[in-house]
Amino acid sequence: MRFFRCELHTHTTSSDGSMSPEELVDRAVECGYDAIVLTDHNTVAGVKRAISAGKNRGLTVIPGIEWTTFWGHFTVTGGTSDVLWRDITPQNVDAMIKRAQEKGDVVAVAHPKRMGFPLCSGCHCDYDPCKIKGANNYEVWSHYYPNEGVAARQQREQWYSLLSEGLRIGAVYGYDWHRRDDVPPSYAYTYVGAESASEKDILSGLGRGTTYITVGVLADCAAVCEGREYPIGSVLPKGEAEISVLCERIEDYRSDKPDELTRAEIRTDKGVTSAPIRFGERIKVKTTFEKYCVVEIYGKRKREEQLLAITSAFYAGGICDDHGTRRSAGNRA
Amino acid sequence: MFVVLDGTYTLARADMSTHTKIPFYLPEGVKKLHIDVAYSPKYNYNEEYGLALIEKSMMKQAGEPLMTKGEMRACLPLDNHLSYSIDSPKGAIGTAHRGNDRQSFLISEDFADGGFYPCETVAGEWTFVISATCIITDTVTVSLRIEAEE
Structure with missing residues (x-):
């Protein structure tokens, strides 16, 4: 087993990103990623193009989606579940997470402590913490300056709190990559331990929680x-x-x-x-x-x-x- | 080309975090759908209201300051955000989630854009769904025009 550089949270023009699927793949190759997950908001419209571009460039592109609900976001990796984001409610979110996992997807809580309404409505996780405990992974770090600031501290605290309860929930980073950044001010990587950088092996590593997040x-x-x-x-x-x-x-x-x-x-x-x-x-x-x-x-x-x-x-x-x-x-x- | 739907819909603050479903019917023989949707206003330019809302929300969500007054001011003006989804008689065909207040989509068996999937434009009842992600003005008026090409 070795560790592969992955970006687990990306967007394209199929939602609110500024890069086409092909541009995202090109940029990911330039940045040295072994694998990325395409997680456009509530759509998988860009996945086929991204996978095709990835095959041409030698980059593993894993299908995914970001459930962008009114009460919180989740990256769902694997592309096999049939959950419709509009069906997710504060009452059933735990069952929806479980349903996605049963189909083979890996679910991560995305940027749970980022400011939500009125700046980025839905970005802050307003779900009852008890309802999200079944997620495989948790974005302990997110976006720019991932290891600095109040949201990073609160996310880390909440993740430790979940571990203290005896939950097995992995730490991941989500760049939440929306646009081409020539040199981001500060960002992190998620490294995933796997036998290879294939979609199956990376997904398996994410499911096991064989990950670490790092700035440099x-x-x-x-x-x-x-x-x-x-x-x-x-x-x-x-x-x-x-x-x-x-x-x-x-x-x-x-x-x-x-x-x-x-x-x-x-x-x-x-x-x-x-x-x-x-x-x-x-x-x-x-x-x-x-x-x-x-x-x-x-x-x-x-x-x-x-x-x-x-x-x-x-x-x-x-x-x-x-x-x-x-x-x-x-x-x- | 003929008009399938041409309507305006008004959402209020209370409609935030809800889905408004607008059904429309497609007859046999349609090959493409052209959809134009826009909403107004995009922004709330009331600076005092915006700063107070950010501060109140910040304390509710984080329990401590996340940003300075200057950083809060840089976030102004606050804006409304709507997402759109379409359900064909065969099921959901995607969602358009982006901040633009004017968007156009093309949907056919061979091509679709904006977050939607190519699909057969089969006859039957379709649904256009407006999801109110954020409403920070008293009302938002949405104009929706759907045209079909045979």
């Missing part, structure tokens, strides 16, 4: 427990685990690159362990947890210490398949 840092991260190595998103046997982390620079990151790393934080439901870390040097940290374990990487960027990367969680105990991976749908512990 590659994070090779795994957990070792009872002599066996587990990737991000895995369910580990209960007990002590050793978290192994190796970070490198993303050399072609186009915005401000991190100058240096300062520390890795191993954040679990039991507390936080901090360890110094530098580029190119693997660290190993022992920890125990009962629900979740997340790795955060901090470093200096623009001369200020910032949170540079967040992994999805390793989970303790509970239901897992033969490979120790998180169930891909209906992800309650």
Whole structure:
């Protein structure tokens, strides 16, 4: 398994984007993505053209849609579900998420703490938090300056709150890519762990929650427990685990690159362990947890210490398949 | 070419977050649909109202300031936002979600644009759906004209 650079939240002229499907694909190739998901608002009209353009350019384009409801947005990846966005209500949103997952799609809560009405009506997630807990993933970071500001902080807090409840919900970033940006001021990548960059494998990685989000840092991260190595998103046997982390620079990151790393934080439901870390040097940290374990990487960027990367969680105990991976749908512990 | 529908519809603030369904009937033999839809007003130029609404909504949603007064002012004027969907007798054929207050769509078996899918323009009852994503004026008037080409 390796990690592939993905953009999971994009738009074209089929909704309110300014790039045609072909232009989006061209730009994604220029930006070094291995795979993108086309998630136009409430339509899949651009998907065929984007997939065709992707085949010509060697880019995996995964069909998707952004359910753009009045009360919140969700990126739905896979293109197999038959849910009509107009049928989604505050009362049935949980059932609609489940229905999409049962068809094979992966559902992520999109930019839940972004300002909604009257600036971007529907962008703020107004659904009862209990009703969105079944989502596979959560946009912990979104759009420009993803690791800065109030919305980023509140999203991160809510995601940790969901993990604390014992939910298995992955961390993803959504660029929410609407227009051609030659050099975005600050943006992130979602890296998805998969056997290949094929649609099937990326979708599988997203379903497992084998992801991390980053501004400029590659994070090779795994957990070792009872002599066996587990990737991000895995369910580990209960007990002590050793978290192994190796970070490198993303050399072609186009915005401000991190100058240096300062520390890795191993954040679990039991507390936080901090360890110094530098580029190119693997660290190993022992920890125990009962629900979740997340790795955060901090470093200096623009001369200020910032949170540079967040992994999805390793989970303790509970239901897992033969490979120790998180169930891909209906992800309650 | 003949006119299938030519109407105006008024939405009020209370219609926000609702779908208004407008049925229309297509006879046999139609090959293409030309749809022109526009709404007015697009903007609410009342600066005092806009700033107060942003501030109130911000505190309700975030519980703390998300932006400065200057940043709030840069978001003005606030605007209305409507989305459009079309259902053929065979099912939904897509949605047009963008901020433009004037849009035109072409729908046929071989081609469609604006967020819609190419489909047979079969005879029967169709529905044009106006989804009121945001209404920040007392009323919004929508003019809708659908023409059919045989």
